Amino acid sequence: MVGERAQNHLHCYQLQTGQFTYEVTVYHFSIERHFIVQFDQYDPGDFYDELFLAPGQPRPEAKLLIERINSLSMEELQQRQQAAQNALFKLGVTFNVYSDEQGTERILPFDIIPRIVSAREWEWLESGLKQRIQALNLFLTDIYSEQNILKDKVIPEALIYSATGFLKPCMGLKPPQGIWCHITGTDLVRDRDGQWYVLEDNLRCPSGVSYVLENRRVMKSTFPQVFSRVNIRPVDDYASQLLETLLNLAPAGLPEPTVVVLTPGIYNSAYFEHSFLAQQMGVELVEGSDLVVSDGYLQMRTTKGLKRVDVIYRRIDDVFIDPLAFRPDSLLGVPGLMEVYRAGRVAIANALGTGVADDKVIYAYVPQMIRYYLGEDQILPNVPTYLCWEPEQQQHVLHNLDKLVVKAAGESGGYGMLVGPHATPEQRADFAERIKAAPRNYIAQPTLCLSRVPTLFDDRFEGCHVDLRPYILYGKEIYVNPGGLTRVALKRGSLVVNSSQGGGSKDTWVVEE
Amino acid sequence: MLSRVADSIYWLNRYVERAENIARFVDVNLNLSLDSPTGLTQQWEPLVRTTGDLDLFRERYGEATAETVIQFLTFDSDYANSILSCLRLARENARSVREIISSEMWEQVNLFYLMVKDASEAKHRLQLPSFFAEVKMASHLFAGVMSATMSHNEGWHFGYLGRLIERADKTARILDVKYFILLPSVNFVGTALDELQWIALLKSASGYEMYRKRQRRISPTGIAKFLILDREFPRSIQFCLLEAEQSLHAITGSTAGTWNNAAERTLGKLRAELDFITIEEIIQGGLHEFLDHIQIQLNLVGHKIFETFCALEPVKA
Numbered sequence: 001m002v003g004e005r006a007q008n009h010l011h012c013y014q015l016q017t018g019q020f021t022y023e024v025t026v027y028h029f030s031i032e033r034h035f036i037v038q039f040d041q042y043d044p045g046d047f048y049d050e051l052f053l054a055p056g057q058p059r060p061e062a063k064l065l066i067e068r069i070n071s072l073s074m075e076e077l078q079q080r081q082q083a084a085q086n087a088l089f090k091l092g093v094t095f096n097v098y099s100d101e102q103g104t105e106r107i108l109p110f111d112i113i114p115r116i117v118s119a120r121e122w123e124w125l126e127s128g129l130k131q132r133i134q135a136l137n138l139f140l141t142d143i144y145s146e147q148n149i150l151k152d153k154v155i156p157e158a159l160i161y162s163a164t165g166f167l168k169p170c171m172g173l174k175p176p177q178g179i180w181c182h183i184t185g186t187d188l189v190r191d192r193d194g195q196w197y198v199l200e201d202n203l204r205c206p207s208g209v210s211y212v213l214e215n216r217r218v219m220k221s222t223f224p225q226v227f228s229r230v231n232i233r234p235v236d237d238y239a240s241q242l243l244e245t246l247l248n249l250a251p252a253g254l255p256e257p258t259v260v261v262l263t264p265g266i267y268n269s270a271y272f273e274h275s276f277l278a279q280q281m282g283v284e285l286v287e288g289s290d291l292v293v294s295d296g297y298l299q300m301r302t303t304k305g306l307k308r309v310d311v312i313y314r315r316i317d318d319v320f321i322d323p324l325a326f327r328p329d330s331l332l333g334v335p336g337l338m339e340v341y342r343a344g345r346v347a348i349a350n351a352l353g354t355g356v357a358d359d360k361v362i363y364a365y366v367p368q369m370i371r372y373y374l375g376e377d378q379i380l381p382n383v384p385t386y387l388c389w390e391p392e393q394q395q396h397v398l399h400n401l402d403k404l405v406v407k408a409a410g411e412s413g414g415y416g417m418l419v420g421p422h423a424t425p426e427q428r429a430d431f432a433e434r435i436k437a438a439p440r441n442y443i444a445q446p447t448l449c450l451s452r453v454p455t456l457f458d459d460r461f462e463g464c465h466v467d468l469r470p471y472i473l474y475g476k477e478i479y480v481n482p483g484g485l486t487r488v489a490l491k492r493g494s495l496v497v498n499s500s501q502g503g504g505s506k507d508t509w510v511v512e513e
Numbered sequence: 514m515l516s517r518v519a520d521s522i523y524w525l526n527r528y529v530e531r532a533e534n535i536a537r538f539v540d541v542n543l544n545l546s547l548d549s550p551t552g553l554t555q556q557w558e559p560l561v562r563t564t565g566d567l568d569l570f571r572e573r574y575g576e577a578t579a580e581t582v583i584q585f586l587t588f589d590s591d592y593a594n595s596i597l598s599c600l601r602l603a604r605e606n607a608r609s610v611r612e613i614i615s616s617e618m619w620e621q622v623n624l625f626y627l628m629v630k631d632a633s634e635a636k637h638r639l640q641l642p643s644f645f646a647e648v649k650m651a652s653h654l655f656a657g658v659m660s661a662t663m664s665h666n667e668g669w670h671f672g673y674l675g676r677l678i679e680r681a682d683k684t685a686r687i688l689d690v691k692y693f694i695l696l697p698s699v700n701f702v703g704t705a706l707d708e709l710q711w712i713a714l715l716k717s718a719s720g721y722e723m724y725r726k727r728q729r730r731i732s733p734t735g736i737a738k739f740l741i742l743d744r745e746f747p748r749s750i751q752f753c754l755l756e757a758e759q760s761l762h763a764i765t766g767s768t769a770g771t772w773n774n775a776a777e778r779t780l781g782k783l784r785a786e787l788d789f790i791t792i793e794e795i796i797q798g799g800l801h802e803f804l805d806h807i808q809i810q811l812n813l814v815g816h817k818i819f820e821t822f823c824a825l826e827p828v829k830a
Contacts, residue, residue: 090620266608266609276612278612279612284518286515286517289517290515290516290517301515301517301823302514302515302516303515303667
């Protein structure tokens with residue numbers, strides 16, 4: 001059904017010919033719009049398109065969705081897009097922009113055309129992610145205890161000690177069940193040829209999962225027919241899985257352990273998510289000032305006195321968590337928390353010190369870690385990475401700055417980055433100086449041509465580049481939430497999908513064929 | 514419940530109630546000025562004086578005119594007790610406890626804030642009387658939404674407690690406005706103008722109709738009695754204290770008429786004082802002095818609530 005509306009209009013057209021010239025013209029225009037739109041004109045171009053194999057030829061797992069969208073008029077699609085945005089705003093799925101005026105939150109722009117991953121492909125991704133998390137966790141255990149991987153010279157010792165995420169006070173830590181990275185949001189991308197790569201492991205406190213849950217909620221009311229006809233894996237059990245993951249860390253034998261979410265406060269850009277997750281799990285959302293170390297335990301200040309806290313899901317960077325152990329200027333943390341943590345009297349997720357595995361230089365060694373700890377070949381490949389601290393590789397980087405993406409090792413969020421092909425000669429010269437001044441701090445990677453998904457702009461579809469951040473929980477076993485956050489670069493041609501840099505989001509469907 | 518959360522719900526409600534009451538007493542004065550004979554200029558300084566921020570006002574604005582006082586009390590974003598600032602603070606508090614309060618409450622306080630913020634940006638086109646009416650209604654809506662959508666649990670009682678203590682304090686101040694206005698012109702006492710002023714004051718506390726039902730004849734003593742000692746009118750000081758005491762006991766679980774902490778004792782003592790005092794005794798000792806005393810005691814109650822539930826000191830290991 002190519003739009004009931006269009007047919008009605010056609011009807012009007014026939015009836016009214018010759019009588020109402022003016023209206024006929026209007027209807028004619030309107031009919032044309034109805035026939036032109038949707039995917040007939042969509043060109044996937046010279047990119048890997050997540051929904052289309054070729055113009056007019058959707059991938060098998062996307063076929064039903066495309067048919068459904070083709071049956072809707074552009075007006076209807078726009079209305080649904082608007083309704084979805086309004087719903088997200090009403091739900092309060094907002095983020096704060098740093099330095100923005102108080103009392104203004106925005107929603108992450110949301111596009112109603114989902115990204116689809118076939119179940120078969122997903123299973124492969126899932127196994128790759130599990131393998132990676134397992135290896136990274138073993139690495140963290142090792143690096144803060146025996147350091148065998150350094151002794152065996154798989155990773156140069158100097159790289160570890162110079163990593164900003166390596167925290168000396170964490171040496172000898174024994175987190176409950178030997179788990180360090182309880183919650184991970186791994187960034188994946190797909191290149192022009194369809195090959196998946198891991199771009200970043202986010203092992204500290206990755207954000208964005210609230211969008212996954214709320215986007216899905218909104219999409220169910222946007223395309224209910226598609227949901228009833230296509231087998232899309234549900235994502236809703238994330239909050240329960242997260243709570244189980246956290247409870248798994250509580251000291252044995254406590255009948256009702258107290259779990260809290262620790263937030264930096266309402267001015268943090270991800271505050272909505274902190275509050276949302278606490279609400280979904282039914283646990284307290286606390287700020288540093290609500291907590292105090294007393295009697296050797298971590299306690300929270302309640303109206304009925306102090307109450308012991310057993311597990312913290314921290315959404316604060318580790319160096320801010322205890323001014324006595326780390327940054328003395330931190331007002332967000334709890335003085336003395338580290339001591340309680342070391343004594344095993346409170347569990348923290350993610351464990352402190354996980355940032356060392358997040359370092360972009362250490363990232364380059366993950367394939368070696370997988371081989372070293374698991375004796376396996378990596379399933380999911382890294383993006384080929386040049387390490388500027390190695391003189392030969394640095395030379396290569398400096399000679400090819402116009403082709404490479406350069407990243408600062410300790411930064412995240414799309415900051416401290418040079419996209420060579422899009423940069424000016426001055427910017428490249430500036431980065432060349434920075435690399436020579438501090439080679440340990442920089443890596444370079446070839447510019448990938450990220451895959452695209454059709455995205456609704458005004459009254460047409462355009463392909464936009466995307467990445468994918470699945471969320472992985474390490475509790476009794478490793479759980480990968482089926483889907484994840486698809487971030488989309490809404491600036492034309494842009495490859496940067498970060499929410500603080502003009503990106504938006506899409507729902508991600510894992511679809512059984 | 515977390516002390517900070519209790520404190521935030523308490524202040525969320527105080528700030529909303531405060532904004533409403535500022536609208537009320539600016540509105541009284543606007544009304545009074547409309548009824549005043551020409552030639553008698555309306556006094557605006559007493560209004561600032563009742564807020565206790567007269568020095569700050571003088572420093573910032575100099576002379577008290579209708580324009581400067583309304584700007585100060587309504588839209589001055591640098592003055593912490595202006596309507597605009599109250600709403601901003603109410604919203605910040607609400608945002609920090611969004612996972613505890615109902616989403617309808619959050620929505621209402623957010624809309625309320627945006628309404629006042631929009632008004633502050635378009636104040637030249639603003640009809641002040643209807644703006645103040647809107648502020649009052651938005652505050653009532655918030656109270657209604659909270660009552661109808663949030664469980665009447667510990668957090669709710671903290672919120673209600675905050676609203677009542679704020680309201681009792683502001684009713685005392687509204688009564689005091691009349692006292693200050695009367696000061697320079699004692700000859701007016703008992704005249705038709707005097708009666709008009711008292712009626713305007715009752716109206717500003719939404720008390721005119723309820724007062725008529727109870728006492729019929731307008732008399733200063735009658736009105737003071739009504740706004741201070743009436744046990745049924747929801748804006749009278751005594752009503753607020755009675756309800757506040759119930760909420761406080763719902764939080765602690767202690768039996769009515771007894772006390773287990775400083776908050777219960779201070780509030781109970783003040784409530785009992787009003788239980789047994791007569792309006793004649795109040796007038797005899799000086800109405801203004803009595804209202805001052807009430808305000809000081811209410812501050813103390815607020816302070817004790819904070820000390821009892823929020824400012825606990827950790828045990829040293």
